[in-house]
Amino acid sequence: MRSRDWQIGAFVERMLTRKARSHTSPVSAMCSFWGLMRAYWLSESWREAWGLTSAILVLTALSAQASVWFAITSGELINRIAYFHHPSTPTTPMELLKTAATLATIAIMRDVCFTAVRHFFSTTLHRKWRAWLDRRFNEALLDSNHTHFHLLQMGSDASGSAVPAPDNIDQRVQESIKGLTGGAIGLAMGIAGVVLSLGFVGSKLVEMSSEVGGLEFLGSYGSACLAFMAVAIYVPLNTVIAAKLGGVLQRLSVRMQWAEGSYRTELNALLHRSFHVAVLHGERAQNVVNKRRYLDIDQTWASLNRVTAGYMGFELVHNFIGSRIVAYAPGLLPYMDNKVSLQHYVTGAELATALINECSWFIHVMPDIATLKANARRMTDLANAIETVQRPEEFYAQTGLYEFQYTEQDPALGLTLQQIGLHHAGTELPFLIADRLQFLPREWTLVVGESGSGKTSLIKAINGLWAHGRGTVATPRHARILYAAQDVKLQAVSLKELACLPDPASDYQETHVAVALHEAGLGEFIDELPNEGRNGQSWDQLLSGGQKQKLVLARILLLRPGLIFLDEATSALDTQAVHAFHQAIMDHCPEVTVIAIMHDVSPIRSGSGVDFFDSVLTIEKGVAKKMPISAWRQAAAG
Template structure:
C-alpha cells in the first residue's frame, strides 16, 4: 500500500472514530476522576481552578482558627465576669460597677467579633466556595454528557431497571443527579470540612488552654498540676466518642433511608415527566383515572420511606438534645468540681475551665450534630459517582452495550471517492435478546441515489437508520460510509432546543459560519417567510419556537436546515408526516434542486406524493422490510410488485 493510500485510510478511520465516539484505547471523560467518593471530593482542588479552591479554603481555615481562639477568649472572659459578679459585695475588695460593665462589654465584643465577624465572614467565603465548586462540577458533567459521542443519548438506552445486569442499567433521573445531588453534596462536603477543621483547631487552642489552666486533683497527685485537665479530657474522650458511635449507627440508617427516598422521589418524578410529555394523549383517551392510580402507587413508596425517615430523625433529635444538655451541664462542670470543693481553685478558674470544656465538647460533637447531613452527603455523593461511572463506561458505546447484549457493529469509510453507503450482514437486536428482528444481508446506496424505505409499523425502519448513524445499541454487521460527506438525520418528531432561530437552522454548525441572508433565504425557500426575519429571536411573547411552531412548520424548519447545510448523506424518518401532499412534493423538489448530489434515504408511510408535479419519481429505489428481512429493488420493480394493489 502506498503512503498516499495509507494516509487516506488513516484519516478515514479517524473520521469514523470521531463520528461514532470510538477509540482504540478507552478514552477518559471529563468526570473520570470522580468515580469514587474521595475522587469526587478532591477533583476541584486538583483541577485548573486550584487557585480559587485553595485560596478560599485557606481563608476559611484561618477564620475557623480565629473562631476557635475566640472561644478561648470567651471562656476566660466568662470566668472573669462570673467572678466579678460573685465579688460584687466582697467586704474588702468589692467589684466596682465600672469594672463589671467593662468585663461584660469585653465579653459581648468577643461574642460579636466571633459570631458576626469570624463566623459570618467564614459563611460568606464557604458559600462562595460552594457556588464555585458546584459551577465547576456542573460544567464538567455538562461537558461529559454533551460530547460529540452523544453520551447523554447512550446513557439512556439500556433502560433503568431494564433487562441485563443491574450495573448496566442507565442511571435514573440524570437531571436530579446533576442539579440537586451536586448542590447537596458540595454544600455538605464543605460543612464537613469546616467541622473537621473546627475539631482539630479547637483541640489545639481550647485543649491547650485547658491544660494551661489545669489544677491538681486530690487522689491524682501523680499528675501534678494537670489533674483537672486530665479528668476533663478523659470525660470528653469517653462521652463524645460513645455518643458519636451511637450517632454513626443512627446516621447509617438515615443514609439508607435518604438513598431510598431519593430513588423513590426520582421514580415518581420520572413518571410525572413522562405523563406531562404524553398529556395530550392521556386527555384524548380520558386516561386520567389510570394515571391517577399510577401516581398514587408511585407516591406510596415515598410516603412509607418518609414516615420511617421522620421517626428516625425525631429520635435523633431527642438524642442530640440530651447529649447537648449532659455535655454542657454535667460533663463540662463535673471534673472541676472536686478542686473547687477542695478550694484549690477559685470560682473564676472553675467557671473558666467549665466554659473551655463546654467549647471543646461542642466542637468535638460536631459529627453528632452533623450526622444527618453527613448521611445525606454520602447519599448525594453516591448518586454523583454512579453517574460518573456510567459516563466513563459509555465512552466506548459498543463496549457498554455489549454488557447487555451483542454489540458488534463495524463502521468504516469508503476509500474511493465514488464509494457510497454499504451495509453488509447487518442484524439488529433488542436489549436482552439473541434473535435479530431485522436482517440486511447486502445493501448498497450509490452516491446521489434516492431510496424509499417501506415496511409495516414496528418492522425496524427507524432502527435501521439509527444503526447506520451509530445510534442503535445491539446488533452486528459492517456499515461503510462514503468518504467526506456531511450527514444529516431528520427524525419524524422534531424537538427544538431553546436557542434563537438562526441557531436552530445552522446546527450543528456555529451560526457565525453562515451569513444571515443565506439563513433567511433557506427559511423562505422552505416556506417559512413569516419568521425569516426573526433570526435572533428565541421565540415570541415568552414562548420558545418549539411551542410556537406547528408540526408542519417544524418539518419545514428541517428543510431549511437541509437547504442551508446541503448534506451529502440525508436520512429522513417520516420527515414530511405533518405536511399535506402538495407541501411534501415541494419539500422533496427543493432538496432535488438544491442538493442534486445528495444520497437520500427516506422512510414514508404515505407514498402518494413520491412524484413531482410533472409525474417524475423522486426516488430511484425502494428498500422493503418484510418478515424481518430488508431487500432493495428499483422503483420500477417495486411498482410492478404493487400491480393492482393500492400504494401504502
C-alpha cells in the same frame, strides 16, 4: 429490596471489572467518593479552590481562638458578679460593665467578623465548586459520543433481567451536586474546627490545669486530664450511637431521593403525553399511577421523620449532659478542695464545653453527613455510568451482541452496508438482516415495510444509535450526514441557532439563513431569527408539527449535507407540502444521497410526474432488499 442506585453501582462495577480500560471522560476522576471530593482542588481551577479554602481555614482558626477568649472572659464576668458584694474587694459597676462589654465585643467579633465572613467565603466556594462540577458533568453528558443517549438505553443481561440506567439525571446533576458540595464544605469546616479547637482550647485547658485530690501523681495536670478523659469517653460513645442512626438516615435519604425522582419522572412524562391522556380520558388511570408513586414518597418520608425526631431528641440530651454535667464535673473536685477560684472553675468549665461542642460536631451534622454520602453515591454512580458508555461497543456487549464496525470509504462508492443483523437485547436471532446494500451518490431510496418491521432501527444502526447487532457500515469519506426524525424537539435557543444546528450560528450570515427559511416555507419568521421565542414561549411550543418539519428542511438547505436520512420527516405535512419539501432538496442539493422512510408513498412523484426516488428498500419478514423503483412498482402491481 435493593434500590435502583445500588443496582446501577453493582452493574457498572461488574462491567468495569470484566474489562479494564482507560478513562477519557471529563468525570473520569470522579468515579469514587474521594475522587469526587478532590477533583476540583486538583483541577485547572486549583488556585481558586485553594485560595477560598485557605481563607476559610484562617477564619476558622480565628473563630477557635475567639472561643478561648470568650471562655476566659466569661469566667472573669462570673467571678466579678460573684464578688460584687464582697466585703474586702467588691467589684465596682465600672469593672463589671467593662468586662461585660469585652465579652460582647469578643462575641460580636467571633460571630460577625469571623463566623459571618467565613460563611461568605464558604458559600462562595460552594457556588464555585458546584458550577465546576455542573460544567464537568454537562461536558461529559453532551460530548460527541452521544453519552446522554447511551446512558438512557435499557437492555437485558444474559438471564433476561433488566439492566438499570441512571435514573433522574437532572436531579443528580442539580440537586445532588448542590447537596454534595454544600455538605462536603460543611463537613470539612467542622473537621478543621475540631482540630483547631483541640489545639487552642486544649492548650488553654492544660495551661489552667490544677492538682486533683487522689490524682496527685498527675501533678498540676490533674484537672486537664480529667477533662480530656471525660470528653474522650463521652463524645466517642455518643458518636457511635449517632453513626448508627446516621446509617439509617443515609439509607432512608437514598430511598427518598429515588422515590422523589420517580414521581418527578412520572409528572414530566405526563406533561409530554398530556394530549394523549386527554384524548383517551385517561386521567383516572394516570391519577392511580401518581398516587402509587407518591405513596412511596409518603411511606419513606414517614420513616425518615421518625428517625430524624429520635435523632433530634438524642442530640438535645447529648448537648445538655455535655455542657451542664460532663463539662463542669472535672473541675468540681479541685474547686471543692479550694485549690482553684470560682473564676478559674467557670473558665475551665466553659473551655471544656467549647471542647465538647467542637468534638461533638460529628454528632450535630450526622444527618447532613448521611445526606452527603447519599448525594455522593448518586454522583459517583453517574460518573461510573458515564465512564462505562465512553465505548458504546463495550457497554452494549454486556447485554447482547455488538459487532458493528463503522468505517469511511471513497465518496464515489456512496454508503455501503454489509452483513447487517439487528438484534434486541438478550436475543440470539436477529429481527432484521441485510447481506449487502449500497446507496450511490445522488441516489434517492425509499424505505418501506410494515410497522415494527425495523425501518427506523436500520437507520439508527447506520448512524451508530442502535444497541445490538452486527455488520459493517461504510459511509462516504468527509460527507456531512443529517438525520431528520419524525418527532422534532427544538431546544430553547434562537431561531437562527435552530436552523444552523449542529454548526454555530456565527458561521452563517443572517441573509443566508433567511433565504433557507424562505425556501422552506417559513418566510414569516425571518424577522425573528435572533429571538428564542415569543411572549415567553420557546419555538418548540410556538411552532406546529408541520412548521418544525419545515425548519428541518431549512437546515438541510442551509447545511447542504451529502447524506440525508428522513425518518417520517414529512408526516405532519400535506401532500402539496411534501412535494415542495422533496423538490426543494432536489433543486438545492443535487449531489445529496437520500434515504427516506414514508408510510404514505402517494407523494413520491414530483408535480411533473417524475419519481423523486430511484430505488426502494423493502423490509419483509425480517429481510431488507433493495430494488429499482420500477421493479418495485411492477411487483406491487402484480
